[in-house]
Amino acid sequence: xxxxxxxxxxxxxxxxxxxxxxxxxxxIVFLLTVFVALYFKHQSTxxxxxxxxxLIKFFVKxxxxxxxxxxxxxxxxxxxxxxxxxxxILLENWFGLLPGVGSLLIKVTxxxxxxxxxxxxxxxxDLNTTLALALISVLSIQFFSIKYLxxxxxxxxxxxxxxxxxxxxxxxxxxxxxxxxxxxxxRLFGNIFAGEVLLTIVAFLxxxxxxxxxxxxxxxxxxxxxxxxSMLTAVFISGAIAEHH
Amino acid sequence: xxTEAVKLLSVAVAISVGAIAPALGIGxxxxxxxxxxxxxxxxxxxxxxxxxxxxxxxxxxxxxxxVVALILKFA
Numbered sequence: 001x002x003x004x005x006x007x008x009x010x011x012x013x014x015x016x017x018x019x020x021x022x023x024x025x026x027x028i029v030f031l032l033t034v035f036v037a038l039y040f041k042h043q044s045t046x047x048x049x050x051x052x053x054x055l056i057k058f059f060v061k062x063x064x065x066x067x068x069x070x071x072x073x074x075x076x077x078x079x080x081x082x083x084x085x086x087x088x089i090l091l092e093n094w095f096g097l098l099p100g101v102g103s104l105l106i107k108v109t110x111x112x113x114x115x116x117x118x119x120x121x122x123x124x125x126d127l128n129t130t131l132a133l134a135l136i137s138v139l140s141i142q143f144f145s146i147k148y149l150x151x152x153x154x155x156x157x158x159x160x161x162x163x164x165x166x167x168x169x170x171x172x173x174x175x176x177x178x179x180x181x182x183x184x185x186x187r188l189f190g191n192i193f194a195g196e197v198l199l200t201i202v203a204f205l206x207x208x209x210x211x212x213x214x215x216x217x218x219x220x221x222x223x224x225x226x227x228x229x230s231m232l233t234a235v236f237i238s239g240a241i242a243e244h245h
Numbered sequence: 246x247x248t249e250a251v252k253l254l255s256v257a258v259a260i261s262v263g264a265i266a267p268a269l270g271i272g273x274x275x276x277x278x279x280x281x282x283x284x285x286x287x288x289x290x291x292x293x294x295x296x297x298x299x300x301x302x303x304x305x306x307x308x309x310x311x312v313v314a315l316i317l318k319f320a
Contacts, residue, residue, distance in 0.1 A: 006319045066294060183305055190308030197315065228301040235298065 004197055008126040009117035011108060021118055022126035029095050029123060033088055063230075070234045078237055081140060086230040089124065089133070093192055093222030096122020097215060102196065124192040124225075127185065134184035137233045138177065145240035153243075180236065184229065191225050256317045263310020270303035 008020035036056070043053040060083065067082055068075045095101065105116040123129050146154045158174050160166040195218045203211050246254075278296040282289060 004319050006316060069291060069294060186312055187301065187305045187308055190305075190312045193315065194308070194311050224297065224301075228297065231294070231298060232301070 004200060005117075006193070008121055008128070009108070010110075011106065011117070011119070020126070021121040022123050022129060025095060025101065025120045026092070026123045026129060028120075029088070029092050032095075033091055036087075066227075066231070067234050070231070071238050074238075074241070078144070078234065082230045082234050085133070085137065085233060086226050089188070089229055090223060090226035092123040092129075093226060094219065096125060096192065096196065097199075097218055097222070102200075122192060122196055124188050125196045127189050130188040130192075131181070131185040133188065133229070134181045137184055137229070137236075138181050141180075141233065141236050141240050142177070144237050148241035149243070184232070188225055188229060191221055195221055252317060256314045259317065260310050260314040263313070264307050267303050267307035270306075271300060274299045274303060 008022040010018045010020050011024065012019055040053065040056050043049050063083060063086060064075065064079060067079060071078055101120040101122060102118045104119045106119045107114055108117055109115075142154075145157075149157075158170045160170045199211060199214055199218065202214050274296060278292055281292050285292075
């Protein structure tokens with residue numbers, strides 16, 4: 001059986017901060033995202049635009065139309081955040097499927113013995129990453145809710161002393177905000193990590209050709225999960241900024 | 246039974262029992278979406294978006310079971 005580790009492995013220490021393999025991968029994906037964004041910006045100012053520009057523009061436009069059906073005329077306010085979520089998660093998921101990610105090994109000393117660990121790791125197959133994304137998402141939902149409703153109405157949603165039923169509903173609402181963090185984090189982590197495990201096991205059972213349909217499936221899953229993450233954020237935001245009666 | 250055997254059994258039970266309800270739920274979501282599509286073909290994109298969202302919610306339950314099973318197996 002191939003060795004499968006549920007947590008990211010530490011590659012080296014930088015000023016006491018443990019740098020894991022998923023952090024290296026996330027740095028690469030982050031630079032890639034910034035590069036694509038800057039290149040797109042540069043292309044948009046040119047007279048003769050390349051195919052790359054139209055490809056990215058097609059993507060942005062389709063995703064914009066999707067969010068428009070949820071958020072309506074407030075789409076422009078939230079679109080930068082939502083598309084950043086979508087694009088970053090999509091690149092992370094697809095980066096994890098590239099050959100070499102997870103299969104290039106490096107020798108590190110762990111305690112007293114030397115072990116081989118992967119140099120790169122699919123970034124969303126690390127719970128820390130997905131938890132960070134989930135925290136950003138849920139905190140921005142609270143932020144937009146306070147911004148659009150005002151602090152008084154925002155607190156009134158959770159602490160309502162009018163009658164016992166609304167009081168308990170308020171407590172349940174507080175709980176549901178915390179469970180959103182967990183469900184965001186575990187959904188993304190579970191899907192991507194399960195994909196990695198599946199690909200490893202299939203490649204171990206049948207070394208040739210059998211992985212292909214599963215890789216195609218994982219490309220689709222990576223897209224759907226990126227879409228679901230940003231779409232759920234959009235739906236929760238639209239619920240959080242709506243007036244209650 | 247040895248500890249190892251109980252661990253393996255618990256992995257199998259966690260994922261197999263945990264997958265029953267989401268499987269039923271996803272089936273219902275799919276059948277209802279196709280039904281809605283048959284009644285109102287113009288609303289395809291709205292139905293698709295809503296369906297994928299509902300699928301993600303149902304699938305999340307199975308994923309929780311899977312995470313538990315994976316943690317039991319590999320950690």
